[in-house]
Amino acid sequence: MPTASIDTFFGCALVVSVALLATGFFAGTMQTRVDSLQNTNQNAYLASLAEHIVTSRGTPDDWGSNSGLAPSAFGLAKNGSSIPYEVDVDKISRLSSQNEYALSYSDVSRAARLGGIALSVSVSPLFDVNVELIGNDIVGDDTVYSFEVSTSLASSVTVHLQCYALAEGFMISVSSETSRNGIGHVEVELPNNLSGPAVLVVFARASMDDRMTSFTVYSFAHLSREPSPNNTFLSLSALNHVLTDEAKAEDVTVECGYFLSYSFQSNLTSLSKNTYTIPSVLDNSPAILVVVGTNGTTHFSEWVSYPQLPDHFGANLGNSEASMFNYVVTIDGALYKLGLSFGEIPK
């Protein structure tokens, strides 16, 4: 074979391979662009869906407070509200799996017309409150418990703390605030003639806006063994300003209940054997309902918040690609974080 033919063969092979490479690269580039456009469209679609869920009331308007009703159209907005992004306390409560009247995922999926798109909902206070028991000391007839309270807000923000300690039928309230390093100290005294599980309910309110009120509940032992986890003896459901308790054991006896918020406290008024009225108060604060009782000879204190916040409702999107939309919403005058996550749109 002449040398010229070999040269031409190599030359042509080079040109063809380069042309193939260029075509492949161009096709890849175009495919990425098309995918990017599809992602943009998908994101816009899901953003509209999230906005609709947060700003529409659903059908019927009062599906949240009507415990026997599942909505035909899903929306969380409060009926008749003039505040932007105000959601209904009962609609949120019905997303909590702890609530007796909770909606199922299929109810929500059907009512929201998700069409196979996975949905996850989470609601939490605007900021976190952390409590740590740092010591206790017996002084006379009382035991003094010292707690350290911190929040996830910037340390420059002064946070006012309103705390309630409950043990058996005894309750004491204490006020405090965080210092410049963002940490507050609280001391509560419990009488030594009581013994059993105790709870410390902490409300934290940011100084610049009273709607920024968060809470946490800390269980500790008062001259007794470690308390059982919450919801061991009772199933508590808060809906339509009524608290319902359901005993989980035969020997459970409920003694009394308390309504606690940042500015108010009161005893719960019994409506029937296992239902109580939740008072309506003008306080931009979540409410904590504490029920005290006995299981045989063992005392317990169990609690539920109102709104009954769903840590996580719906699909678990932990290990898959999801589009997240976060909102700051108002529930009964207080601000909360509401997160909506959607899975991928089925192809």
Next chain:
Amino acid sequence: MRLINDRKGNVRVVEALLASLLLLSSLTLIPVAQKHSDTPAETLALTATQVLLSLNGDGHLSSLIDLRDWEAIRSCVQSCFPLSVWFNLTVFDENMACLNPVSISTGSLICENTASVDTVIASVNSTFSVYVVRLQVGRLG
């Protein structure tokens, strides 16, 4: 004669190489596709608008502007965003004159993916002052 043919072959190889280089260099002219961002600017803008509307839901934000309490405004906005979000807020009057003499932000901008929204809010006091609030947000990292 054979030597001349060999040289012609070398020249063709050089031509082919040059043509290849020309084609390869033309590939650099093709713009690189935009990488899809996890938090597109539209989502950031939506969140920023929503936060401003919620903060001013009961007229609280406009009250803080009336009081010229820029530190409280910064704390309020900061509390509504996660730490991974950068923001810069500017308050204008109805003539678009800047009212805040200090920066209301979480520091210098160190992210590329940003969005900016303007919202008009009215004071709830008797003067009904009108403010234009510009909130720029970006996701860090």
